[in-house]
Amino acid sequence: MLNERPSMPAAVERAKSGFVYNFMHKLGEPRVLGWISVAFVLIMWEVVVAAAHLNPIYLPRPTHILIALVKMFQTGGLLSDLLATLGRIFGGFAISLVIGTLLGIWMATSERVSAIADNFIAALYPLPKVTLIPLLIIWLGTGGPFMLTISALGAIFPIVINTVLGIRQCDSGLILAARDLGATNRQIISMVLLPSAVPSIFAGVRLGIGVSIILVVAAEMVVGKVGLGARLYLAGQILETEQVFAVLIVLAVLGVAVTKVQDLIDVWLSQWRLS
């Protein structure tokens, strides 16, 4: 190529279509770069642990963690733990979505209800909900009702607060227009206030689900017999570090999946916003 002495533009052109150029160019793309750095860390982890003969109790090799993960799913019943945890998170979340939205609507449309509820919410909202675990165990025991309650407690406050906020921010012109077209108060709530508050309610849902996940896993670590938190705690107790990492991976994937689904819902919700 050098012998031919092509003109500069032609050389640049050829280089651009070349495999190496393409590869280097792709490496520079932020998305690709992100994944490559993950792969790099994993490989370095594997190599360093193997080379230094580190005790796997402290830091197991990624490949061994992966094998442990597959085994736990195949024969260790990790799937039922995962399902139990998911059931607790989303069961409690569903309860808080229904109660939270209804309470929020009631508060936003009645000054009296709002005055009554405000102080209780102001007192309970900033309280770290994990501190309620001992009290809830005394009241409810450690079974299903306890798990659903702790999960619902995590999500309900952001949902209530954001529902109230969303409804109060509703454009008063829309309410007038609905009334002009003959809507009753009940229809105005269900056909105007609630839909206009949906983006705000969803912002509360985003915050709420995160807290629910934390609380359910924490509660499982304290008292659970099944569930990812219980599995994590047990594995740690018997120094099965590979299993500890395996459960952490499942929890991380769960978090990513929830975030992705929320992003999709966000795109769908964009129709609520007037440009």
Next chain:
Amino acid sequence: MTNRETGADVAIDCYDVSLTYSAKSGAPIEALQRVSFRIDPHRVTAVIGPSGCGKSTLLQIIRGLLRPSAGEVRFVDAQTGATAPTSPRMATVWQSFNLFPWRTVGENVGFGLEVRGAPRNERAERVRRSLAQVDLAGFESKYPRQLSGGMRQRVGLARALVMEPEILLLDEPFGALDAQTRLVLQEQLARLVERSGTTAVLVTHSIEEAILLADTVLVMTARPGRIAAKINVDLPRPRSMATTHLSGYSSLFDQIYGLLRDEVVKAMVIETESA
């Protein structure tokens, strides 16, 4: 439009309507002061006045969305003067459109029929006809944010017309539009109203708009709003931009401007003092 049930032509009688509300500081503000007038059926009446004179408030009082502090609005049989047995069908077109952003154009136009429980088929048919009236046939599934300002207001007009109102209330319907769109829509509205024979009350800032559209112009004073004059517009119909070249047009314009000018200056003083 004549009342379908009774066959009577309904006029609007305003008797000594006053409205006083309290400002944020607690001081009472007199928006309307003993306003009396009659609006004849099948006629377009324009209400023109300086900003803050309570003309939009007056429209909401006629519609029953606001209760006056004193006085009343009566709907009477134009021939006999007897109070109408049922209040007439009314619909409002708003300056800020007030379309529901999460509903499609079709769902927006059908809102009033939906809250009255009209069956789906009938709704779809009437929505289709109403959109055709404002030259938006086939736009049912678009969202308001996908439309220009002028198109949005035509949706607003279709949403009111679909209710087949005996009285159409227009609250500065073209106030948020650019000057050219405004001209075209004024002509369209003039034709629609002439054809349907509906009674219309048009609140506007624009003398030109008042003269082009109305049979009668009510000129209001600065706050507290009172009726300063009632002026008949006897220019030939159909009217268009060509109407503005008639000598009758300029004398009417000068007459209304003469009445308004002092009031606008007064309104400016009020605004400066309260700022």
